[in-house]
Every structure is written in C-alpha cells, then in structure tokens.
Amino acid sequence: MTETLQTIALATRHGYRSVISHRSGETEDTTIADLAVATNAGQIKTGSLSRSERVAKYNRLLRIEEELGDRAVYAPKVGLGPKFLA
Numbered sequence: 001m002t003e004t005l006q007t008i009a010l011a012t013r014h015g016y017r018s019v020i021s022h023r024s025g026e027t028e029d030t031t032i033a034d035l036a037v038a039t040n041a042g043q044i045k046t047g048s049l050s051r052s053e054r055v056a057k058y059n060r061l062l063r064i065e066e067e068l069g070d071r072a073v074y075a076p077k078v079g080l081g082p083k084f085l086a
Contacts, residue, residue: 008039021045028053030060037064 008018020036022045036044046057065072 004035005039008041017042019043019045022047022057026053028056030057033057033060033064037061 011018018039018041020032020039020041020043022032026046032044032046035041044057044061047054049055049058
C-alpha cells in the first residue's frame, strides 16, 4: 500500500492522473473504493454491476458519498495523461 500511495503521489506531482483498478480474482473487500476517494483518483475500474463483489465496491462509493455529505466533490475532468491535456 505504501508503494502504491507513493507512486500515485509521484504521478500527481508530475501532472498525471491515476486510475484505481482491481485485479482478477477479486473479493468483496471494498478497500479499492476508499483508495480511489482518498487519493482523489477520479476514476475507479472495477467492472460492471454484474457480480456481488463488484456491487459491494459501488455500494461503498455511495456510502462514502453519504458520509462526506456536502464535502463530496466529483472530479469531472479525468484521463491518464497530464492534467493540462485532460
């Protein structure tokens, strides 16, 4: 986790955005949703709402939004390249 956070911070400092993504063999662990919000990634890749482990991640995003209330802000401009090109 430490290396992931350091890499995201490095990319952000150099004007790049991050996509938080799951791997195959996923579980119902929803940490990926918290990581996407905490790092202000703007994008999460977790698949369609076709399986319970994926639905759990989207449900966690909704709970985070509820917890944040008026402080919840969606970052509309996203992309993988430098921010100034997005």
